[in-house]
Amino acid sequence: MRLVVVGGVAAGTKAASRARRVAPEAEITVYQEEPEPSISECGLPYFLSGMVGSRDRLVARTPDEFAEKDIEVLVRHRVESVDPGSKRLSIRNLQTGETFEDGYDRLVIATGAQAVLPPIPGADLDGVFALRFLTDADGILRHIRDRSPKKAVVVGGGYIGLEVAENLHRSGMDVSLVEAAGQLAGAYGPEVAKIIEDHLREKGVHCLFTGEAVEAFLGNGKGRVRAVRFGEREIEAEVVIAGVGVRPVVSLAHEAGAEIGKTGAIRVDRRMKTSLPDVWAAGDCVETVNLVSGEPAWSPLGDTANQMGRVAGTNAVISPGEEGALEFPGVLETSVFKVFDLAVGRTGLSGHEAERAGFEVASAGMETMSKAGYFPGAGEVFIKLICDAKSGRLLGAETAGSGADKLVDVCATALWGRLSVSDMVNMDLAYAPPFGPTLSPVIQAATVLSGSL
């Protein structure tokens, strides 16, 4: 049996590796455009500041390492079309420009997502970048080395923009951040947005502009960016990084006739099967379901891609009806990021999302200590729980501050177990003074919220 995987990184390489374990006899080829088959894209912002020092450290595995497992990885190859009837692919070798054909018995599409470059005049100026691939980071670092920019503008106040702002600031630049929405971190409530803003200012990122849509990148007359314009302002910019979003890469699947979901990503079932025969898909290019709202969700994150890749890779190589098929149930859209010393996390639905999904919403937010107050290193943490006002069922959580990553994982697990906030009041979590206050902030917030219902 011949398995072809289109796309590497998290989902594609995971699917290939998993298929190899499940079907030792299968012939497996991965085609991908990027030069490295398996890199840690989430580490890219830290590569900019040197916090992750070496490029090699981000490369999880090389083509040679895959070859040892008898997986052929062809980098710098673009799959240009799929014919699901004849099960043929047309592929372009990006180094030579040649095209050739290949066939498959089973196909996994893992074409990922790409950064959206804002449709703004001047976006093509030298010095204006997106940050999605290692090659983008290489370009930014080259620009920094060649031009020694002192003034940086980050466009977009989502988690990538915030991580980039931190790392450019660490590199010694004056950083301004411009966000079109009314607050930073639009996936969060206003309390968390305020905590992030305060923290950025405390760390020296003073120029925060929210509710400001960039109108143009202005050049210096020699094709190089010199400023960013919005409203009445022009801010000097020797380097601009736009972190305004990503979108799924679906043209290959779409042109082959695969159904596209309402999020714009490829529709798959719980087995990661597309609407095309013998074609599975996984990772940032697919649509899944938010398990709290039941609505279609697009959740382009490395851990989710990895889990989906495992399911797709397994199912692609077992015979139909055979035992051992795996299912991917959906996501909670859990995420966490760090900006300077602040951890920020969320899981499930925000208050607004829960209302939109038709729940009658109750919520409680509180600031508390991350450790026993008398213990060295105790810090503050904010936690907000969102629940269904009728049943008390937990719908979501937001956390920010010391230990926010731990609290969000506890809440994500509680959501996974479909707990109510009253179930959570007596949860038996681990306590010792170096690790938390006597009662976990999760329990404290659940107690307040369940008491208010």
Added chain:
Amino acid sequence: MRLVVVGGVAAGTKAASRARRVAPEAEITVYQEEPEPSISECGLPYFLSGMVGSRDRLVARTPDEFAEKDIEVLVRHRVESVDPGSKRLSIRNLQTGETFEDGYDRLVIATGAQAVLPPIPGADLDGVFALRFLTDADGILRHIRDRSPKKAVVVGGGYIGLEVAENLHRSGMDVSLVEAAGQLAGAYGPEVAKIIEDHLREKGVHCLFTGEAVEAFLGNGKGRVRAVRFGEREIEAEVVIAGVGVRPVVSLAHEAGAEIGKTGAIRVDRRMKTSLPDVWAAGDCVETVNLVSGEPAWSPLGDTANQMGRVAGTNAVISPGEEGALEFPGVLETSVFKVFDLAVGRTGLSGHEAERAGFEVASAGMETMSKAGYFPGAGEVFIKLICDAKSGRLLGAETAGSGADKLVDVCATALWGRLSVSDMVNMDLAYAPPFGPTLSPVIQAATVLSGSL
């Protein structure tokens, strides 16, 4: 209505505070022997080394602060007997020696636990201590100040013994640790015990004796300890701290006729009601149930005491049959401790406990990274999951190393939600490089374990 609470600290003061909120008109008195009504006993080991610098910081609230909430707290008072028929108490004022009587409508017993001093010759020598109360810590610190001991022996390798060993070592003493069982941290499997031993040695606690029962504390002829004897050995000791265990303080309840459970602690129902009319109990003196095994459990921990106190205090002041009664469902016997830089946690049942409870047990243990491997500060962490081999239901977890406190809380929450290890394979936990590897160690271990079933 008059509510009397016997005992302060976590459960008693929580019950009183909660009763005040639920029943603003109730008359509430707390009697307790210790001079401080609400102290953080879990912080005591850190007080020995000065890591928690000030005694006041451990005192959560003073009698005056309770008085402001109209709760009378009488410290240095011992309740010597309860007559549940007449609802009368006999109380001794420990400062004056006088006894007097009081009556109650509702009673909450929160008499706590006491340290077991080993029945070993010489246990009464000057310089031999247990560590349970703030007054014990005061005595130890006085001894350290007066005698400047350089050689310390800690008897008992459970979490209190380990925390004390760390803090005496931090104070500059040569510390030996003697444990009668064959391994340190008997509540854990051998893998975690080995990790703890290695860490202690790495930190300079070289004299670890396991499988050695102390036979005698030897004096210097002037009533002061000079050595500890076991087997063929005599180890020099200018101070000895015995952390060999605690037991519930139940004589008051027992003599009043309350049923005692098979763990030796007071039997209560889910509403924390004892077998006596109008008498509730909470905290370290009561028996609860282990929710995984269904067996009676005694779990003397500050967070559990606090949760139980809330339930007992609420139920004690509402009228029978009235809405608003709370329930305490039981525990997972979750715990965590720190020894030097190592975090160690557990929840649910260990492999042995699960076998004893009648499960057919499967388990998987693994060492993995606590963060993305390329991220600064990434450390190793061990995780072991224990499940029912037939259903895959999670039964317990042990963790040790970087981020072990987070992982054990995720596992405790999964146990609370009665998840199986296959449910846990696709859990949507939060990932970003500063906070974990792409897939949480919990998910990695669940994937291995569910794959082995």
